[in-house]
Amino acid sequence: MGKFLRIFFGCHARADRSFFFRGKQFPICARCTGELLGMICAIIMSMFHYRITILWCIIMVLPLLFDGVIQLITRYESNNIKRIITGFLFGIAFIFMLIHFHMFMMDIIYKMLTKIVGVAPPYFHIHI
Helix, strand or coil: CHHHHHHHHCCCCCHHHCCEECCEECCCCHHHHHHHHHHHHHHHHHHCCCCCCHHHHHHHHHHHHHHHHHHHHCCCCCCHHHHHHHHHHHHHHHHHHHHHHHHHHHHHHHHHHHHHHCCCCCCCCCCC
């Protein structure tokens, strides 16, 4: 499972940037752990029809971008708490951006079918 998670997230799994439980290193780093938890949380939220706007998705991605870029261009070193929080926000935003993209594409297909056929098929109902 750990190898799959590292491949899925493209994770470096560095020991100094990972959590440990009972002496064993998590298979993915703190930021990727946060992303995974955020994705799981967002999927559960979406099952209850909770939605986040695109603007909020963009705002939720910014802390991860700022933290990562600042680490890249300066000597600043983030800590695992900041990494898991920024990863968590990104994970939520990522899932809701996928939902928005899916709805956008479904709306385009719906409009195309309506234009071609004249009436959209009855099974093709969109909830936005």
